[in-house]
Structure formats: structure tokens, C-alpha cells
Amino acid sequence: NAGVTQTPKFRVLKTGxxxxxxxxxDMNHEYMYWYRQDPGMGLRLxxxxxGEGTTAKGEVPxxxxxxxxxxxxxxxxxxxxxxxxxxxxxxxxxSGRTLETQYFGxxxxxxxx
Amino acid sequence: xxxxxxxxxxxxxxxxxxVSLNCTYSNSAFQYFMWYRQYSRKGPELLMYxxxxxxxxxxxxxxxxxxxxxxxxxxIRDSQPSDxxxxxxxxxxxxxxYKYIFGTGTRLKVLA
Numbered sequence: 001n002a003g004v005t006q007t008p009k010f011r012v013l014k015t016g017x018x019x020x021x022x023x024x025x026d027m028n029h030e031y032m033y034w035y036r037q038d039p040g041m042g043l044r045l046x047x048x049x050x051g052e053g054t055t056a057k058g059e060v061p062x063x064x065x066x067x068x069x070x071x072x073x074x075x076x077x078x079x080x081x082x083x084x085x086x087x088x089x090x091x092x093x094x095s096g097r098t099l100e101t102q103y104f105g106x107x108x109x110x111x112x113x
Numbered sequence: 114x115x116x117x118x119x120x121x122x123x124x125x126x127x128x129x130x131x132v133s134l135n136c137t138y139s140n141s142a143f144q145y146f147m148w149y150r151q152y153s154r155k156g157p158e159l160l161m162y163x164x165x166x167x168x169x170x171x172x173x174x175x176x177x178x179x180x181x182x183x184x185x186x187x188x189i190r191d192s193q194p195s196d197x198x199x200x201x202x203x204x205x206x207x208x209x210x211y212k213y214i215f216g217t218g219t220r221l222k223v224l225a
Binding site for chain 1: 117119121145147154155156157158159162201203210211212213215216217218
């Protein structure tokens, strides 16, 4: 997963707690994405960004907020975690010039009790 | 009904076999079709993509798109144990925002 890092790798939360997942890329990519992956559901887009300072909702945005204050970072926030948000979260980035230049991060495993 | 359907498997084949992985879709607006490989507890990695209909070959991998049937395939020749992974298809109407719709993935096991 060259160039895309995710922090933390694993986290356990209690219902109602908040946390922020950090995605960082060093490839100067314009586009960044947050997905969640659940068994039998595939990857589902939560939020995405087409450039610094811009964000947009994806397929399953409820319960999440995002920010992209710096081009290289895309933050995903859970204000009040729920057990339904137990999942593996993947960040991805794409240069915007060609489809080949897209990379996923290694994932963050989140367990909400 | 999901926009993209993919058999979850698992699909078990002997080493050296030709593997065929498939996805069907319902949205005729899809133009870009991607295949990803995902090893256990890792992020997906892009294998190849095709635009519109036709075939694309890259080493042992061939991607095929049949838009008239809304059906895409990934063929793996001379499969190796290292090919054991989950294979995800994804597609999008345009390259503009790169908002992909993913299949659920097919788990492949290549037996030595």
C-alpha cells in the first residue's frame, strides 16, 4: 500500500465515544476517499474529497464527518460511535489524471462495543 | 437488488488452472470497469481496468467486458498459490469523481 497510511491500525471504542481516523498520502493526489468494508457488503463509500478544502457525501455518510484541511490528509470522524460502525475502514487516493494511479491504505479495524 | 453482483465464493482451484471471476451489473451507464486484488487483512490493490467493452491483457491476467450482457470477467492463467486472495470488481459511469461501485468480492484459493 505504497504512499497511503492510516492511523490507528486498530481501535476499540465504547458506544457513544468519539474518535478520528487519519489518512495521509504523500503522492500529491487530488482525490481521497473513505470506505468501510463489511462481510457480504463489499466496499461502500462513506465520504470523498476532490481537492483540498472540499468534501462530499458518499453512499453511507450518516454518523460520520470528514475534513480535508490539507491536501495530503483526509480525516474521518465518528462523533458518537455505534455498534453498527464496527467495520474495517479503508482510505484511498487517486491522482485525478489517470485511473492507474490509485492506492488504498492498509485499513483501520474498529470495534464498537 | 445491488447494482453490482459478485459471487462471494470461495472458489478453490488447483495450481496451474485457469480461473474465471465474474461480475454482473444493472446500470448501463457504467463505462469504467476495475479489478482489485485484496490479500487477507490488507487494502485492495488495483490489478487492471478497462474502458467500455473489449478485452485487456496484462501478463497472466485478462479483463473482459461485455456491455450488451452487463457482464465483466477476469481470467487468471496458470494460477499460483500466491494468487489466493479476494478479487473485487468495481465500476463507475465516468472518470470524473472516481466514485466506484464495488462488488462484494470473490475469495479465491489456489491449491498447491
